[in-house]
Structure formats: structure tokens, C-alpha cells
Amino acid sequence: MTMVYDDLGDEAAEEVPVRKIKFTINGKKKIAEIEPRLLLADLIRRGVGLTGTHRGCDTTNCGACTVLVDGAAIKSCTMLAVQVDGREVTTVEGMATASELHPLQEGFKQEHGLQCGFCTPGMMLAAKALLERNPDPTEDEVRWALSGNLCRCTGYQNIVKSVLWAAEKLRVEG
Ligand code: FES
Numbered sequence: 625m626t627m628v629y630d631d632l633g634d635e636a637a638e639e640v641p642v643r644k645i646k647f648t649i650n651g652k653k654k655i656a657e658i659e660p661r662l663l664l665a666d667l668i669r670r671g672v673g674l675t676g677t678h679r680g681c682d683t684t685n686c687g688a689c690t691v692l693v694d695g696a697a698i699k700s701c702t703m704l705a706v707q708v709d710g711r712e713v714t715t716v717e718g719m720a721t722a723s724e725l726h727p728l729q730e731g732f733k734q735e736h737g738l739q740c741g742f743c744t745p746g747m748m749l750a751a752k753a754l755l756e757r758n759p760d761p762t763e764d765e766v767r768w769a770l771s772g773n774l775c776r777c778t779g780y781q782n783i784v785k786s787v788l789w790a791a792e793k794l795r796v797e798g
């Protein structure tokens with residue numbers, strides 16, 4: 625990946641520390657040379673070019689930047705990119721296969737779980753982490769799992785229905 629730094633003069637520029645990390649994102653192996661202070665959200669969006677991971681607040685409040693790291697939902701605006709060295713990251717772009725939507729994506733479509741769609745990738749990844757640890761959640765458990773993700777449009781009702789729809793589909797499919 626290419627990084628652009630402020631020009632502070634030759635001597636200062638040479639002192640910018642760089643770390644080399646190896647990680648997997650949506651099944652693809654990557655190597656990145658990055659500043660230690662780089663946020664994971666920036667590595668994903670500007671480094672890898674996957675802009676489905678949104679940034680709404682940069683203060684760990686909205687959840688729009690949620691991705692999975694080794695299967696756990698985390699807010700990528702709050703994690704340093706160096707922390708994914710040797711780990712596996714999943715973003716919304718990694719949910720569908722070439723021919724099929726993920727059941728959660730289908731659920732959001734079937735139950736009208738989105739309006740503007742800004743919160744949707746984060747909602748789906750938080751829900752994915754939930755369904756992997758609890759395939760048959762109650763409505764309250766879905767609401768709790770999504771409580772770190774804000775939506776300005778939908779009123780949440782249809783988001784919860786979408787997750788329950790996907791949970792049922794995943795159980796039926798086995
Ligand atoms: S952008 Fe990360 S929580 Fe809002």
C-alpha cells in the first residue's frame with residue numbers, strides 16, 4: 625500500500641516509523657507497511673480500498689465502522705491497524721459469495737432493514753458475530769448485540785426483524 629506523509633524536511637521524513645504487518649481480509653492475504661498510529665478503519669478504507677466500512681463519528685459511538693477481527697465485532701475507528709497483524713478481518717464486502725447474498729443481506733432486503741444504508745454494513749457485521757455465537761437469539765438478545773450501533777433512519781424495528789429473519793434462514797439451511 626502507498627502512504628503519503630507531511631513533508632517535514634528530508635531528515636524528519638526518514639524518521640517516520642513504519643511497521644510491516646501481514647493480515648487476511650475477506651480471505652485475501654495482504655502485507656502493509658504502515659505508521660504505527662494508523663487506525664484500522666483507514667487501513668481498510670484508504671489502504672485496501674474497501675469503502676463499505678463507514679466512518680460516522682470516529683469516537684466509538686456509532687458502530688458504522690464495525691468489522692470482524694477473528695470473528696469478533698470491533699469498531700475499526702478504535703483499533704490500531706498494527707493490531708491485526710497475523711489476524712483475519714472481515715468487512716461487508718466479504719459477506720456475499722460471487723453468486724449469493726449472505727442470509728443477513730437477504731434479511732435486510734426482505735424486511736426493509738435499511739433506508740439510507742449508512743449504518744447497514746456495521747449492523748450486519750455486529751449481527752453476524754451474534755449469530756455465530758448464538759444461532760437462535762431472542763429479540764432482546766438481538767437488540768443487545770446491536771446496542772453499540774446507531775441508526776438515524778429506521779427506528780430499529782426492521783433491523784431487528786432482518787436479523788431474526790436471517791437467523792431463521794441460517795438455522796433452516798443448517
Ligand atoms: S466511526 Fe467508529 S464507532 Fe463511529
Ligand code: FES
Pocket residue numbers: 737738739740741742743744774775776777778
Ligand atoms: S439506515 Fe440510515 S442510518 Fe441506518
